[in-house]
Amino acid sequence: MAEASLLDRSRTVAGPGYNRWLVPPAALAIHLAIGQAYAFSVFKKPLGALLSGNPEAPAPADWTPAQLGVIFSIAIVLLGLSAAIFGKWLERVGPRKAMMASALCFGGGFFIAALGVHLHNLWIVYFGYGFVGGIGLGIGYISPVSTLIKWFPDRRGVATGMAIMGFGGGAMIASPMSVALMDYFKASGTGTLGVAATFLTLGVIYLLFMQFGVWTIRVPADDWVPAGYVPSTQSNALITTGNVSADNALKTPQFWLLWVVLLTNVTAGIGVLETASPLIQDTFSDKYLGAGRGVTAAAAAGFVGLLSLFNLLGRFFWSSASDKLGRKTTYAIYFGLGIVLYALIPTLGSGLQLTLYVVVACVIISMYGGGFATIPAYLSDLFGKYQVGAIHGRLLTAWSTAGVLGPLIVNFLHESRKAAGFTGAAAYETVFYTMAGLLVVGLLANFAVTAVNARYNEKGPVQAEPGGH
Amino acid sequence: MNQPPVSSSAAPENSSGGALFLAWAFVGIPLLWGVSQTFIKALTLFQ
Numbered sequence: 001m002a003e004a005s006l007l008d009r010s011r012t013v014a015g016p017g018y019n020r021w022l023v024p025p026a027a028l029a030i031h032l033a034i035g036q037a038y039a040f041s042v043f044k045k046p047l048g049a050l051l052s053g054n055p056e057a058p059a060p061a062d063w064t065p066a067q068l069g070v071i072f073s074i075a076i077v078l079l080g081l082s083a084a085i086f087g088k089w090l091e092r093v094g095p096r097k098a099m100m101a102s103a104l105c106f107g108g109g110f111f112i113a114a115l116g117v118h119l120h121n122l123w124i125v126y127f128g129y130g131f132v133g134g135i136g137l138g139i140g141y142i143s144p145v146s147t148l149i150k151w152f153p154d155r156r157g158v159a160t161g162m163a164i165m166g167f168g169g170g171a172m173i174a175s176p177m178s179v180a181l182m183d184y185f186k187a188s189g190t191g192t193l194g195v196a197a198t199f200l201t202l203g204v205i206y207l208l209f210m211q212f213g214v215w216t217i218r219v220p221a222d223d224w225v226p227a228g229y230v231p232s233t234q235s236n237a238l239i240t241t242g243n244v245s246a247d248n249a250l251k252t253p254q255f256w257l258l259w260v261v262l263l264t265n266v267t268a269g270i271g272v273l274e275t276a277s278p279l280i281q282d283t284f285s286d287k288y289l290g291a292g293r294g295v296t297a298a299a300a301a302g303f304v305g306l307l308s309l310f311n312l313l314g315r316f317f318w319s320s321a322s323d324k325l326g327r328k329t330t331y332a333i334y335f336g337l338g339i340v341l342y343a344l345i346p347t348l349g350s351g352l353q354l355t356l357y358v359v360v361a362c363v364i365i366s367m368y369g370g371g372f373a374t375i376p377a378y379l380s381d382l383f384g385k386y387q388v389g390a391i392h393g394r395l396l397t398a399w400s401t402a403g404v405l406g407p408l409i410v411n412f413l414h415e416s417r418k419a420a421g422f423t424g425a426a427a428y429e430t431v432f433y434t435m436a437g438l439l440v441v442g443l444l445a446n447f448a449v450t451a452v453n454a455r456y457n458e459k460g461p462v463q464a465e466p467g468g469h
Numbered sequence: 470m471n472q473p474p475v476s477s478s479a480a481p482e483n484s485s486g487g488a489l490f491l492a493w494a495f496v497g498i499p500l501l502w503g504v505s506q507t508f509i510k511a512l513t514l515f516q
Contacts, residue, residue, distance in 0.1 A: 019484030025492040172503030302514030
């Protein structure tokens with residue numbers, strides 16, 4: 001089949017003279033699209049009022065917030081699972097076919113979910129956006145990472161930081177775009193408060209947008225190296241010259257230590273993101289600051305927006321910095337500085353230090369984003385480039401776990417404090433102290449990371465996917 | 470895992486500056502739009 005051959009890895013090999021800076025936009029096209037997942041909350045209110053037609057007064061048979069929360073949870077769990085399952089397939093077939101599969105699943109998930117909304121059948125929405133779309137998320141997330149590492153052996157952190165920054169930026173595009181589309185279709189009288197039509201439109205937009213990545217992604221030839229690139233001759237035990245397969249990586253303590261590193265960093269970050277809006281409103285309310293001086297719902301939305309910006313910037317900044325600082329040192333900063341800042345938040349809250357509070361929260365979230373962006377380069381340093389995409393995919397199960405665990409811990413701790421009669425900043429104290437404790441675990445896990453034992457390396461030369469090594 | 474080797478003898482190609490600009494514009498413009506929308510929203514925190 002002619003089209004199938006166009007998707008083959010062998011058809012994507014770049015010739016001499018190809019500019020490697022064309023690859024990051026291809027990666028960004030995928031990550032900007034699938035980053036939409038972080039903006040799913042804009043659909044929660046309208047989806048919860050499809051029968052009543054009034055988001056402020058849902059009908060008894062309307063879907064509840066808890067039922068709707070499951071959609072995102074399924075998508076995040078499937079992201080981790082599919083990244084883990086399809087990682088080795090991606091290594092074999094190359095990024096173009098994987099990106100196409102991601103585009104079809106992600107776009108197709110919207111189409112199925114639109115049908116579910118139209119029929120008011122939540123199971124179809126779970127299957128569409130959660131299951132099928134979640135598979136698109138997982139494959140899409142890992143699809144450009146190993147290719148970028150091979151194009152930028154001299155700047156692994158910069159390259160992966162750029163792509164993963166796109167995942168953070170995707171929500172910033174999707175959120176206002178989705179609201180505008182829903183307003184338009186609602187005014188056009190398409191029914192379902194414009195949600196079904198918006199899902200259909202987004203499915204088409206993302207399917208087409210991702211095609212840019214599909215058809216522009218290129219892989220380097222086996223013997224390609226950047227002009228003037230000389231691999232560092234300085235001895236660094238944490239940057240291997242060997243190659244470990246995805247299966248063997250699972251047998252190493254380093255993989256599981258990094259799993260804990262990612263899990264703790266993400267769980268702690270979710271602690272802030274999950275509660276950001278109520279957190280700042282409760283902590284700096286009129287009750288504590290005086291009538292009319294408290295943080296309003298609109299200002300809280302601004303706080304959430306600011307955190308999103310720092311989440312995005314942190315992905316690029318910290319990941320790029322890790323090229324100079326080293327991955328282990330960078331994670332030591334995330335955890336060491338993170339422990340201090342998380343422990344400081346309750347004090348700043350009870351002291352009503354709004355400006356400092358916002359600054360500290362922004363730094364925390366920048367390191368949360370940085371944690372995501374730095375991990376592929378850390379894996380590449382430890383396990384080599386051979387199957388780094390598949391190893392990264394398997395490590396993302398830590399993200400799925402954190403995606404479920406984080407909100408559970410935060411909600412439980414916060415509700416317990418409230419039930420005990422605590423208000424304002426005091427109601428969130430245990431949340432932040434617990435997250436600081438989690439970061440101590442992450443710090444220890446990162447501290448324990450050493451070079452991978454050479455017995456796990458592939459014997460003899462390996463055919464690295466999809467370019468040389 | 471056995472993978473087919475990738476050719477190192479693909480035809481030479483020159484990536485023009487225009488192609489580079491267009492590729493970055495394709496992803497950069499939506500990203501900048503999204504960032505600007507978020508920034509505007511974030512400003513309400515300081516009002």
